[in-house]
Amino acid sequence: MFLIVALCVIVPVLELAVFLQVAHWIGVWEALFLLLAISLAGFWLVKVQGVSVFRQGRAELDRRRVPGRSIVDGALIVAAGGLLIIPGFVTAILGLLLLIPPTRVAVREFLIRRWTKRYTVRRVSMSTAGPAPTVIKVDSVVVDRSEPEQLGGQRAIEPGRDPLG
Numbered sequence: 001m002f003l004i005v006a007l008c009v010i011v012p013v014l015e016l017a018v019f020l021q022v023a024h025w026i027g028v029w030e031a032l033f034l035l036l037a038i039s040l041a042g043f044w045l046v047k048v049q050g051v052s053v054f055r056q057g058r059a060e061l062d063r064r065r066v067p068g069r070s071i072v073d074g075a076l077i078v079a080a081g082g083l084l085i086i087p088g089f090v091t092a093i094l095g096l097l098l099l100i101p102p103t104r105v106a107v108r109e110f111l112i113r114r115w116t117k118r119y120t121v122r123r124v125s126m127s128t129a130g131p132a133p134t135v136i137k138v139d140s141v142v143v144d145r146s147e148p149e150q151l152g153g154q155r156a157i158e159p160g161r162d163p164l165g
Helices: 002-026 028-062 068-085 089-099 101-118
Strands: none
Touching (some): 002 028, 068 101
């Protein structure tokens, strides 16, 4: 909670200080135009990188593999887009850094190492050599298909017709 409050106070102050310094160096209108240009370029990169990561994830799914790295890359691209929406040079630079694939790979690997240290990953395997499976007995009622009155006046399955085919 403290971290969130600190970020809500520190980031705007830092963004304002950096904007004022850049505006002092190149002028106010030029700084605003530069900020707008960086954001627009970033949005274009978010689209390009997002489509690329989506295709990689789709290819992994087609190969019957879990697209774990693609999911993390997609989340980092969404975070980069969020940082680019926030007006300011510091957040724009952080967002653009997340859009560069080598930087994103480094951040992704750091996050995966951190998550795997925090959470235990266990592999479960099933074997047929073991005790017999548990049998659960259930009471049931058999409804004859020749008496549609028991089915509310309608036939659920037409006689002689395969329900799956």
